[in-house]
Amino acid sequence: MDNFNRRNMLKAGGVAGAAGAIALIAPSTPWTWSPAGSVPGTGSGADPRGAWDYEADPVVAGLLDRGEVPRVNELLKHWTKNSQPLPAGLPAELRDFMEHARQLPSWADQGKLASAVNFNQKRGTYLGVLYGFASGMMSTVIPKEARAVYYSKGGADMKDRITKTAKLGYDIGSLNAYQPDGEMVVTCVKTRLAHAAVRHLLPQSPHWVNSAPEDIPISQADIMVTWHSLPTTVMRNLKKWNVRIAPDESEGFLHSWQLAAHLLGVEDQYIPASWNEADSQAKQVLDPILAPTPEGIKLADILLSLGMNLDLTLLTRPILGALTRFMLGNEVADWLRIPTEPVWTPLLETAWGPYLIVREGGLDLGVPEEAYWLFDEFLRQFVLFYMSEIRMPINISIPVINNPN
Ligand code: HEM
Numbered sequence: 566m567d568n569f570n571r572r573n574m575l576k577a578g579g580v581a582g583a584a585g586a587i588a589l590i591a592p593s594t595p596w597t598w599s600p601a602g603s604v605p606g607t608g609s610g611a612d613p614r615g616a617w618d619y620e621a622d623p624v625v626a627g628l629l630d631r632g633e634v635p636r637v638n639e640l641l642k643h644w645t646k647n648s649q650p651l652p653a654g655l656p657a658e659l660r661d662f663m664e665h666a667r668q669l670p671s672w673a674d675q676g677k678l679a680s681a682v683n684f685n686q687k688r689g690t691y692l693g694v695l696y697g698f699a700s701g702m703m704s705t706v707i708p709k710e711a712r713a714v715y716y717s718k719g720g721a722d723m724k725d726r727i728t729k730t731a732k733l734g735y736d737i738g739s740l741n742a743y744q745p746d747g748e749m750v751v752t753c754v755k756t757r758l759a760h761a762a763v764r765h766l767l768p769q770s771p772h773w774v775n776s777a778p779e780d781i782p783i784s785q786a787d788i789m790v791t792w793h794s795l796p797t798t799v800m801r802n803l804k805k806w807n808v809r810i811a812p813d814e815s816e817g818f819l820h821s822w823q824l825a826a827h828l829l830g831v832e833d834q835y836i837p838a839s840w841n842e843a844d845s846q847a848k849q850v851l852d853p854i855l856a857p858t859p860e861g862i863k864l865a866d867i868l869l870s871l872g873m874n875l876d877l878t879l880l881t882r883p884i885l886g887a888l889t890r891f892m893l894g895n896e897v898a899d900w901l902r903i904p905t906e907p908v909w910t911p912l913l914e915t916a917w918g919p920y921l922i923v924r925e926g927g928l929d930l931g932v933p934e935e936a937y938w939l940f941d942e943f944l945r946q947f948v949l950f951y952m953s954e955i956r957m958p959i960n961i962s963i964p965v966i967n968n969p970n
Pocket residue numbers: 709710711713714717718719720725726729730733756759760763782783784787788789791792795829961962964
């Protein structure tokens with residue numbers, strides 16, 4: 566049964582009709598990940614596919630309905646630092662929500678955050694590439710995310726959206742991410758508000774309604790799916806490349822992302838306590854749902870073309886495509902219709918791992934000089950592009966419209 570009919574059944578109401586429709590849209594496999602593996606180690610275990618953000622959603626829906634968002638966005642433009650007081654003039658219910666949402670949880674651990682800094686400092690360069698080409702490209706094969714992004718306002722200007730998303734990757738990796746003078750808390754709270762707006766706006770987009778199976782986007786489970794496309798996928802790749810990471814740094818990196826999930830509004834009972842738990846949750850919620858969609862294929866095409874206007878010889882579409890194939894594998898690359906590249910694909914497969922080992926200060930097991938130079942130069946150009954975009958003040962705002970195209 567197509568979505569349109571399913572929705573009509575829901576709208577038609579009536580006990581029998583509604584019950585039948587709900588059964589049809591109910592997720593096919595039960596949610597079985599236990600809250601025993603979460604940060605608090607306990608929780609109701611309720612299926613997060615049926616939970617959204619009960620605190621932020623009504624507040625932002627009210628702002629949108631009353632036309633207050635442009636004024637709020639203007640006020641929040643200069644709210645950038647974690648310890649900065651909120652600007653005067655915000656609607657009372659928004660202020661109350663934000664004062665509460667900006668608090669770090671009791672389990673925030675400064676020692677672990679210090680180790681995260683070490684991790685990010687040592688691997689900052691290729692973390693950027695991983696966030697971009699493992700996590701960013703993976704988002705195009707997460708069907709619900711691809712559709713949400715494509716039909717929301719950000720879908721109309723992907724470069725702007727990437728820059729704003731990259732700000733989160735930059736903020737979480739900066740030395741003072743969660744410190745009073747850092748920006749990660751602000752970035753997360755603003756993103757939480759943007760997500761709440763998307764939940765109100767996308768159900769008004771006929772394009773989204775006709776293509777998405779769910780009635781409300783960005784559930785608690787969806788956020789964790791995307792979360793796994795970030796730290797879990799980064800860690801899986803680093804492991805695959807045999808990068809040796811000190812246990813405290815690995816734990817610190819995880820902790821910085823556990824805090825991000827909390828600040829994005831995910832209930833603690835869904836946040837994995839360890840990498841093992843993260844991996845077990847990802848096996849359930851991320852790996853099986855990856856799939857191509859027309860929207861995701863178009864988004865991937867746009868993403869791979871973003872480097873084209875730059876005067877950087879190695880950020881070309883074929884090389885970026887080869888990198889995606891290398892990081893996400895042949896199946897995903899084929900879904901996204903990324904052609905194989907005759908030089909970079911074999912080069913990455915044979916020399917990237919040994920190159921990283923040398924870069925990490927390990928034994929040089931004979932990386933060809935040419936390959937070493939190419940990889941170094943690629944990373945240099947990537948950082949040049951990435952940093953120049955990120956250095957400008959970037960402001961995450963609450964959208965008021967969907968993609969008008
Ligand atoms: C907006 C990050 C999960 C869909 C944003 C923004 C950031 C962000 C930084 C602001 C960018 C902007 O204003 O353009 C994250 C992170 C997530 C996550 C770190 C999980 C850990 C999701 C999920 C979905 C989603 C699961 C959909 C299923 C969107 C959409 C926007 C947005 C549609 C609004 C773009 C716009 O129209 O302005 N997200 N997100 N996000 N996110 Fe997420």
